[in-house]
Amino acid sequence: MQCDRAHELLGAYRDGELAPEERRAVAGHIGTCRTCSTAVADDERIGRLVKKFGRIAPPPALEPRLRAALDRAEETSLPGKPVETPHLGMDAPKARALAKRVAALAAACLVAVMATWWVMDTTRHAEQIEHDILSAHIRSLLQDSPTQVASSDQHVVRPWFAGRADFAPAVKDLTAEGFALLGGRLDYVADRRVAVVVYKRRLHLINVFMWPSSVAATESLAPATSRNGYNLLIWSRNGVSYCAISDLNAAEMRELQHLL
Amino acid sequence: MTDKARFERLTLPHMDAAYNLASHLLQTRADAEDAVQDAFVRAYRAFHQFEGADIRPWLLTIVRNVCFRRLQERRRADNVVSLDEVSSRSTGAAFEADMASADRSPEQTAIASSDQALLAHAMAELPPVFREVIVLREIEDLSYREIAGVIGTPVGTVMSRLARARTELKAILNRMTNQDDRNAM
The missing domain is CATH 1.10.10 (Arc Repressor Mutant, subunit A)
Known part of the structure; x- marks a missing residue:
């Protein structure tokens, strides 16, 4: 051994x-x-x-004391009365402590479930937005024209949205920066009407979707994602959510984002 | 024979074991006496649940649970009492003086004192979960299975905890004897 x-x-x-x-x-x-x-x-x-x-002997007074205590216990426990102490040495404070612990555990479980639900719901919502935007982008490429109002003049495109969208989307002429303004249109994403401004860089078409958002943050940035070979860039600024989608590379998309 | 008479006949012979365990766990005479009384009354009320052949482990289980609850309450209370009280209680010095004076002549106390005081100090330094397995095994001669029942753990835990408790107690005793030697010189 x-x-x-x-x-x-x-x-x-x-x-x-x-x-x-x-x-x-x-x-x-x-x-x-x-x-x-x-x-x-x-x-x-x-x-x-x-x-x-090691043995510590009890004082002689302990035995009479125990007998007296048992006498009292006998008097107070009436025959037929259901006996308490369902578990050895488990009494009210311990049961309360246990109940408290169980309650805390239940609360923790509830929080975890709700957090999971919230995360899943948020994720599902984000998934749906991305999915709808991708579909809308591809649809715009399939059609003869991706725009309802075709103009490189921001002073034409921007007023066109008035009365059509429930907010004033940002429209900028970025020809000097290499992003030519093609025009704008309305689309439907995640169960709501959204404004789309269309830009072109070289041969790449860029759809910028915009809708008023509940996100309070003035600037929040999600990392660029890629779906079916298209780059998606989602951000929000001043209560408006933006999503740019294109087959343009992510770096140049970021450039557009900063210009908008 | 009434239930109470039967209960007393079965349990009172184990009063010494009950008090011994309670004293080691609680470290003060008054608390140990209160705990034993509490445990006996509880045991009496739950007597109909007792089905085993040997009442001693059953009784000690109740004593043990009562004592640990008191330790817990004491810990809670310690958060609000003065530091002096806590430190004198935790050194075990007050307890040892308390125990030594109990029903012994001064001569007897003097003869037993050195080894006994050493052991009392060393035991007081052990955590209660180590103290209880040492008491149940070395003094009360309970089997591992019986100890497992009393402290509510698997038998394997009893074996490992007892091993750790013994190692710890040995280390404390060695340290104390070395200190004594140095003080003597």
């Missing part, structure tokens, strides 16, 4: 709590190992010390 294994079993060996074959193995080891035989002798010595001096 290995020394460290035997060492673990020394206590149980001395207490006579080992199975016969284990006991023989440990006994054999102790016969050959000084460390283990010293440890057993030490334990033996301390065991004797505890046995000899």
Whole structure:
């Protein structure tokens, strides 16, 4: 038997709590190992010390005191009365503590479930927006024209949205920066009407979707995502959510984002 | 024989064991006496639930639970009592003086004092969960299975906890004897 294994079993060996074959193995080891035989002798010595001096005797007054207490207990426990203490040593404070712990656990579970639901719901919502935007983008490419109002003049496009969208979308002529304004249209994303401003860079068409958002943050940025080879960039600013989508590379999309 | 007479006949012989365990766990005479009385009354009320052959482990289980609840309450109370009280209580010095004076002549106290005081101090330094397994095994001679029942753990835990408790107690005793030697020189 290995020394460290035997060492673990020394206590149980001395207490006579080992199975016969284990006991023989440990006994054999102790016969050959000084460390283990010293440890057993030490334990033996301390065991004797505890046995000899460890017991604390009760005062003589304790027994009459217990008898008196039991007399009182007998008087107060009426025959036929259901006996309390459903569990040994479990009384009201302990039960209360347990109830408190159970309540805390239940509350934690509820919070976890709600958080999961919220995250899932938010995720689902974001998923739907991305999905709808991708569909709308592809649809705009399939049609003859991605715009309802075709103009490179922001002073034409912007007023066109008045009365059509329930907010004034940002429309900028960015020809000098390399993003030519093609025009605007309305579309339908995540169960609501949204404004779309269309830009072009080289041969790449960029749809910028805009809708008023409940996001209070003045500027929040999600990392660029990619769906079916199209790059999506979603952000919100001053109570308006933006989503730019294009087959343009993400770096140039970021550039547009900063210009808007 | 009434239930109460039967209960007393079965349990009173184990009053010493009950008081011993309570004293080691609670470390003051008054608390130990209160806890034993509390435990006996509880045991009497739950007597109809007792079905085993040996009442001693059953009784000690109740004593143990009462004591740990008191320790818990004491910990809660310690958050608001003065530091002096806490420190004198935790050193075990007050307890030892308290115990030594109990029903012993001064001569007897003097003879037993050195080893006994050493042990009392060392035991007081052990955490209660180690103290109880040492008491139940070394003094009350309970089997691992019985100890497991009393402290509410698997038998394997009893074995490992007892091993750790013994190692710890040995270390404390060694440290104390070395200190004494140095003080003597």
